[in-house]
Amino acid sequence: MRNIHPTAIVADGARLDSSVTVGPYAVIGEHVSIGAGTTVGAHCVIEGRTTIGADNRIFQFNSIGAVPQDKKYAGEPTELVIGDRNTIREFCTLNLGVPQAGGVTTVGDDNWIMAYTHIAHDCHVGNNTTLANNTTLAGHVHLGDWVTVGGLTGIHQFVKVGAHAMVGFASAVTQDVPPFMLVDGNPLAVRGYNVVGLRRRGFSPERLAVVKQMHKLIYRQGLTLAAARAAIGELAQSAPQAGGEVAMMEQFLADATRGIVR
Numbered sequence: 001m002r003n004i005h006p007t008a009i010v011a012d013g014a015r016l017d018s019s020v021t022v023g024p025y026a027v028i029g030e031h032v033s034i035g036a037g038t039t040v041g042a043h044c045v046i047e048g049r050t051t052i053g054a055d056n057r058i059f060q061f062n063s064i065g066a067v068p069q070d071k072k073y074a075g076e077p078t079e080l081v082i083g084d085r086n087t088i089r090e091f092c093t094l095n096l097g098v099p100q101a102g103g104v105t106t107v108g109d110d111n112w113i114m115a116y117t118h119i120a121h122d123c124h125v126g127n128n129t130t131l132a133n134n135t136t137l138a139g140h141v142h143l144g145d146w147v148t149v150g151g152l153t154g155i156h157q158f159v160k161v162g163a164h165a166m167v168g169f170a171s172a173v174t175q176d177v178p179p180f181m182l183v184d185g186n187p188l189a190v191r192g193y194n195v196v197g198l199r200r201r202g203f204s205p206e207r208l209a210v211v212k213q214m215h216k217l218i219y220r221q222g223l224t225l226a227a228a229r230a231a232i233g234e235l236a237q238s239a240p241q242a243g244g245e246v247a248m249m250e251q252f253l254a255d256a257t258r259g260i261v262r
Contacts (some may be wrong), residue, residue, distance in 0.1 A: 003018075003019065003020060003021040003022065004016075004020075004021075004022040005022060005023055005024045005025075005026070005042075007024045007025050008022045008023065008024065008025065008026040008027070008028070009026070009027045009028070010022065010028045011028060011029050011030035011032075012030060013030030013031060014028050014029065014030055014031075014032045014033070014034075015032070015033040015034070016028070016032075016033075016034045017034065017035055017036040017037075017038075017054075019036045019037050020034045020035075020036070020037070020038050020039070020040070021038075021039040021040065022040045023039075023040060023041045023042035023043075023044070023060065024042045024043070025042055025043045026040050026041070026042060026043060026044045026045070026046070027044070027045045027046070027047070028040070028046045028047075029046065029047035029048065029050075029065070031047075031048060031049045031050070032046050032047065032048075032049075032050045032051075032052070032065065033050070033051045033052065034046075034052045035052060035053045035054035035055075035056075035084070036054045036055070037054050037055040037056075038052055038053070038054060038055060038056040038057075038058065039056070039057055039058065040058045041058055041059045041060035041061070041062070041090075042060040042061075043060050043061050044058060044060065044061065044062045044063075044064065045062070045063050045064070045066070046058075046062075046064045046065055047064075047065045047066060048065035048066065048067065048078075048079075048080060048096045049065070049077055049078065049079045049080070049096065050064060050065030050079070050080045050081075050082070050096075051079070051080070051081045051082065052064075052082045053082060053083045053084040053085075053086075053109070054084045054085070055084055055085045056082065056084065056085065056086045056087070056088065057086070057087045057088070058088045059087075059088060059089050059090050060090055061090050061091050062088055062090070062091065062092050062093075062094075063092070063093045063094075064080065064082075064088075064092075064093075064094045065080045065094065065095075065096060066093065066095055066096070067095065067096060068095045068096050068097065068098050068120065068121030068122075068139070069095060069120060069121070070098050070121055070139065072098060072100065073098050073121075076098075076099045076103065077103075078096040078097040078098060078099060078103035078104065078105075078121075079096060079097060079103060079104045079105070080094055080095065080096050080097070080104070080105045080106075080107075081104060081105070081106045081107070082094070082106075082107045083106075083107060083108045083109040083110075083111075083127070084109045084110070085109055085110045086107060086109065086110065086111045086112075086113065087111070087112050087113065088113045088117075089113060089114045089115040089117075090115045090116075091115050091116045092113055092115065092116065092117045092118070092119070093117075093118045093119070094107065094118075094119045095119065095120055095121045096121060097121050097122045098121050098122060098139075101121070101122040101139070101140055102122060103122075104122070105119065105120075105121055105122055105123050105124075106123075106124045106125065107119065107125045108125060108126045108127040108128075108129075108145070109127045109128075110127055110128045111125060111127065111128065111129045111130075111131070112129070112130045112131070113129075113131045113135075114130075114131060114132050114133045114135070114151070115133045115134075116133055116134045117131045117133070117134070117135045117136070117137075118135070118136045118137060119137050120137055120138050120139040120140075120141070120157075121139045121140075122139055122140045123137045123139065123140065123141045123142070123143075124141075124142045124143070125137075125143045126143055126144050126145040126146075126147065126163065127145045127146075128145055128146045129143055129145070129146065129147045129148070129149070130147075130148045130149070131149045132148075132149060132150050132151035132153075132169075133151040133152070134151050134152045134153075135149045135150075135151065135152075135153050135155075136153070136154045136155065137155050138154070138155060138156055138157035138158075138159075139157045139158075140157050140158045141155050141156075141157065141158070141159050141160075141161075142159075142160040142161070143161050144160075144161060144162045144163030144164070144165070144179060145163045145164070146163055146164045146197070146201065147161050147162075147163065147164070147165050147166070147167070148165075148166040148167065148194075148197065149161075149167045150166075150167055150168045150169035150170065150171065150184070151169055151170070152169060152170040153167055153168075153169070153170060153171045153172075153173065154171075154172055154173065155167075155173040156172075156173060156174040156175075156258070158257060158258055159173055159174065159175065159176055159177075159258055160176045160177070160252070160255070160256065160257070160258075161173070161176070161177045162176075162177060162178050162179030162180070162181070162248070162249075162252045163179045163180075163248060164179055164180045164194055164197060164198060164201070165177045165178070165179060165180060165181050165182070165183070165194060166181075166182050166183070166194045166197055167183055167184065168182070168183065168184025168185070168191075169184065170184075170186070171183065171184045171185055171186060171188055172185075172186035172187065172188060173188055173261075174187075174188065174258070175188065175258050175259050175260055175261045176252075176256040176257070176258050176259065176260045176261070177260070177261055178218065178249060178252055178253065178256075178260055178261075179245075179248050179249055179252055180193045180194055180198065180211045180214070180215070180245070180249075181193055181194065181215065181261075182194045183261055188261050189261070190215075190219050190261055190262070192215065193211055193212060193214075193215040195208065195211075195212075198211065204241070206239065206241050206242060207241060207242045207245055209239070209242075210235055210239045210242035210245055210246065211242070211245055213235060214232050214235065214245070214246070214249050217231045217232055218232075218260075218262070219262065225253070225260070225262075229250065229253050229254075232246060232249055232250060232253075233246070233250060
């Protein structure tokens with residue numbers, strides 16, 4: 001394959017599409033699969049049972065598919081699955097899963113993953129996320145679609161961040177962040193809802209109004225969380241055009257395991 005630099009080491013069992021490009025001194029292990037159009041930069045190490053989709057841009061000096069940083073891991077055949085059209089910048093680390101949590105770390109499609117990001121074992125990153133420099137995801141973190149995380153931010157293990165949420169620079173995220181919310185700080189606090197991001201994604205004024213109302217119910221009216229959830233459930237009847245947003249919020253609040261940031 002003329003797209004593989006002669007100094008790269010590609011194990012015999014690796015499955016690379018003929019259009020994959022591999023840069024100098026990269027190392028690719030025997031259980032790795034890489035899809036069409038993906039480029040792997042110089043000095044990358046891709047190992048483990050790692051599956052990478054099509055048209056990804058993996059820049060130099062990344063470690064992808066290494067064993068998890070978990071003392072319980074004992075060499076089991078766990079996985080890392082990366083989708084299509086992701087950009088992974090320099091010095092990122094993406095780890096395999098551990099058997100106790102399903103054994104699979106996943107990254108979806110069209111994500112923008114900036115330098116020095118760490119995605120630990122059994123994390124699940126959705127689609128169209130942006131993770132700025134030095135974002136650190138501990139084990140079992142879930143990020144919904146369109147989440148934006150500011151640089152130098154740490155997210156505690158098992159935390160969930162809902163779709164369309166935005167986490168500001170240098171934040172310490174130790175509780176679940178509901179969809180659409182705008183949060184930052186240490187301790188973490190909700191500053192509003194992600195109105196700019198939602199407008200950029202084409203949310204209508206009617207849908208934005210419902211997101212604004214959900215924010216008020218949870219954070220601005222002094223309601224208990226149970227009362228806020230009940231009021232949010234009633235919004236689907238009064239604003240059917242935003243039924244998807246209401247259902248997303250209801251499901252997130254029902255599934256929250258670490259308590260939501262309030």
